[in-house]
Amino acid sequence: QKEVEQNSGPLSVPEGAIASLNCTYSDRGSQSFFWYRQYSGKSPELIMFIYSNGDKEDGRFTAQLNKASQYVSLLIRDSQPSDSATYLCAVNGRTGNQFYFGTGTSLTVIP
Amino acid sequence: DTGVSQNPRHKITKRGQNVTFRCDPISEHNRLYWYRQTLGQGPEFLTYFQNEAQLEKSRLLSDRFSAERPKGSFSTLEIQRTEQGDSAMYLCASSSPGVTQWGEQYFGPGTRLTVT
Numbered sequence: 453q454k455e456v457e458q459n460s461g462p463l464s465v466p467e468g469a470i471a472s473l474n475c476t477y478s479d480r481g482s483q484s485f486f487w488y489r490q491y492s493g494k495s496p497e498l499i500m501f502i503y504s505n506g507d508k509e510d511g512r513f514t515a516q517l518n519k520a521s522q523y524v525s526l527l528i529r530d531s532q533p534s535d536s537a538t539y540l541c542a543v544n545g546r547t548g549n550q551f552y553f554g555t556g557t558s559l560t561v562i563p
Numbered sequence: 564d565t566g567v568s569q570n571p572r573h574k575i576t577k578r579g580q581n582v583t584f585r586c587d588p589i590s591e592h593n594r595l596y597w598y599r600q601t602l603g604q605g606p607e608f609l610t611y612f613q614n615e616a617q618l619e620k621s622r623l624l625s626d627r628f629s630a631e632r633p634k635g636s637f638s639t640l641e642i643q644r645t646e647q648g649d650s651a652m653y654l655c656a657s658s659s660p661g662v663t664q665w666g667e668q669y670f671g672p673g674t675r676l677t678v679t
Contacts, residue, residue, distance in 0.1 A: 495670040553608075
């Protein structure tokens with residue numbers, strides 16, 4: 453079982469719609485959860501982090517964490533073509549020092 | 564604060580040669596991470612430094628890989644006797660404690676290694 457699982461997509465949404473990205477993790481001891489955006493040929497860019505159960509909002513982005521279900525999600529409201537990228541979910545391991553990334557979900561926002 | 568920098572940005576080497584990459588973290592960050600990323604995959608953890616101490620190393624990491632952070636500032640990653648399977652993007656990230664003791668990691672632009 454992989455430490456972090458993501459649906460690889462591709463996910464396509466029309467401009468202005470809500471994009472929903474999902475991630476599950478295997479280690480119940482994980483405490484830190486991150487969403488990164490990665491454009492083709494570029495390095496990952498941190499867009500959200502969440503440490504507590506519930507929702508965290510930052511502009512058009514909302515991260516949701518459910519530790520009981522070992523589930524993290526990212527909602528992107530009012531999706532823009534510039535949001536087209538691969539979204540990576542990352543989770544820290546049991547020691548806290550090692551971080552695990554999913555394979556990423558490819559998102560395309562259609563104008 | 565200019566962010567995390569990595570050099571070189573691209574490296575082409577022949578199989579069997581040694582290569583060394585450098586990472587300069589964000590100046591106030593005491594935590595530094597190395598990752599490897601291949602096409603279609605997420606970054607794979609390689610090793611972690613807190614200041615100058617290497618505190619964690621992936622069990623999957625070959626003995627041909629070694630990393631240092633001698634003064635707790637920049638770090639180097641060396642690959643000895645490179646193999647074609649080492650071709651990848653090598654990413655460095657840094658963080659400092661924040662809400663959690665690990666903080667949030669910020670990545671450098673990466674070094675793309677091609678082994679021919």
